[in-house]
Amino acid sequence: MSGKLIGVGTGPGDPELLTLKAVRAIEAADVVAYFAKQGNPSNARRIVADLITSQHEEELGYPVTTEIHRHDERYKSATADFYAQAAERVALHLDQGRTVAVLSEGDPLFYGSYMHIHVRLAHRYPTEVIPGITAMSGCWSQAGLPLVQGDDVLSVLPGTLEQEDLAARLGNQGGAVIMKVGRNLGKIRRAVAAAGRLDSAVYVERGTMANGHSIPLADKTDDIAPYFALVLVPGWSTRP
Numbered sequence: 001m002s003g004k005l006i007g008v009g010t011g012p013g014d015p016e017l018l019t020l021k022a023v024r025a026i027e028a029a030d031v032v033a034y035f036a037k038q039g040n041p042s043n044a045r046r047i048v049a050d051l052i053t054s055q056h057e058e059e060l061g062y063p064v065t066t067e068i069h070r071h072d073e074r075y076k077s078a079t080a081d082f083y084a085q086a087a088e089r090v091a092l093h094l095d096q097g098r099t100v101a102v103l104s105e106g107d108p109l110f111y112g113s114y115m116h117i118h119v120r121l122a123h124r125y126p127t128e129v130i131p132g133i134t135a136m137s138g139c140w141s142q143a144g145l146p147l148v149q150g151d152d153v154l155s156v157l158p159g160t161l162e163q164e165d166l167a168a169r170l171g172n173q174g175g176a177v178i179m180k181v182g183r184n185l186g187k188i189r190r191a192v193a194a195a196g197r198l199d200s201a202v203y204v205e206r207g208t209m210a211n212g213h214s215i216p217l218a219d220k221t222d223d224i225a226p227y228f229a230l231v232l233v234p235g236w237s238t239r240p
Contacts, residue, residue, distance in 0.1 A: 001097050002094050002097065002124075002125050002126065003098040003099050003100060004094070004099045004100070004125065004127070004128065005090065005094060005117070005118075005121055005127045005128070006025050006029065006100065006101045006127070006129070006130060007104055007108035007109070007114040007117070007118055007127075007130065008025050008026060008101045008130045008132070009022060009104055009107045009130055009131050009132015009133070010022065010044045010104065010106075011047065011105075011106065011132045011133040011138065012105070012133055012134065012135045012138030012139070012207055012208045012209075013047060013135075013138065013207065013209035013212070014047075014138070015048065015050065017138065017208060018047070018048065018132075022048075022132065023051060026048055026052070026101050029055055029099050029100065030055065030056060030093070030098035030099050031055060031093045031098050031099070031101070032048075032052055032055045032056070032058070032101050032103065033059075033060060033089075033100055033101070033102045034058075034059060034060065034102070034103040035062065035086075035103075035104075035113045036060070036061055036062070037061065038061035038062060038063065039061075043105055043228075045103060047105070048103060055101075056093075056098075058090065058100075060082075060089065060113075062079075062082060063082050083113075083116035083117070083120070084120065086116070087120035087121055090102065090117055090121065091121060091125070094121070102114050102117055104132065105132075105135070106132055106133070107131050107132045107134045108129050108130070108132065109129060110134055135179070135230060136177040136230060136232075138207040139177075139207030139208075139214070139230045139232060140177075140204075140232055141207075141208070142208055142213075142214055143202050143207075143214035145214075145232055146234065146236060147177075147235060148175035148234075148235045149236050149239075150236070152174050152175050153172065153175070153235070154174060154175045154176070154177070154235070155169055155170075155172070155175070155176045155177070156176075156179065157169055157170075157176055157177070157179070158178075158179055158180045159178050159179060159180040159181050159182070159184035159188050163187045163191045163194070164191075166178070166191035166192075166195075167190075167191040167194040170192060171195045171196075173235065175232075175233065175234055175235030175236070176233040176235075177231075178192075178230065178232075181203075181229040181231060182225055182227050183225075185203075185220070185225040186223035188231055189217060189220070192217060192231065192233060199216075199218065200233065200234055201216070201217035201218070201232065202216060202217060202231070202232045202233075202234075203220040203229065203230075204229065204230050204232060205225065205226060205228065206226065206229070207228070207230065217231055
């Protein structure tokens with residue numbers, strides 16, 4: 001008998017934002033798998049650390065992250081090979097009848113690394129996905145920033161886009177979330193300014209985590225940002 005694959009959303013950072021279903025799945029799993037940059041601790045594991053007791057752990061270490069440009073063929077080849085190997089490592093446990101909970105920060109099917117396991121294994125094994133609170137939801141809640149309402153359109157934009165593309169997409173006056181900030185912060189600020197929306201944009205760092213905070217993007221004058229940072233551009237232009 002094959003085991004069961006479970007993609008578990010761990011939420012944006014605060015352990016208290018784990019769902020009850022996620023907690024039960026992690027506690028009952030035979031194996032807990034998680035992604036991390038090689039040599040670095042896993043953020044997803046940190047969120048659920050108190051729930052891991054006797055489960056076998058499977059760390060899936062990225063061979064590269066930002067050392068090589070994502071459009072470089074070496075990056076594409078290394079990451080494709082990595083995800084294929086990671087999926088087979090998980091499959092070895094499933095073939096032995098074990099339940100494997102693969103952790104994913106935020107929601108597993110929203111920019112989550114778990115997706116690369118899912119598309120390779122979900123058609124081969126019984127699979128369940130447990131949703132998690134997304135990073136953007138955690139960040140706009142931490143900032144107390146109403147983002148969209150009524151007929152507003154919400155756009156989710158990766159900060160890795162070219163500056164001109166970001167500015168053009170921000171020009172529609174709807175709400176926007178810009179993810180993957182990190183080293184892209186300077187470019188993002190210039191794009192937001194070019195779209196005429198700098199005065200309303202908010203920078204949120206490590207939303208829902210103990211050291212999280214938010215400030216107007218215009219007041220964030222340096223270009224230093226961690227991986228866990230977002231820029232929020234609110235819609236609702238008619239709000240009182």
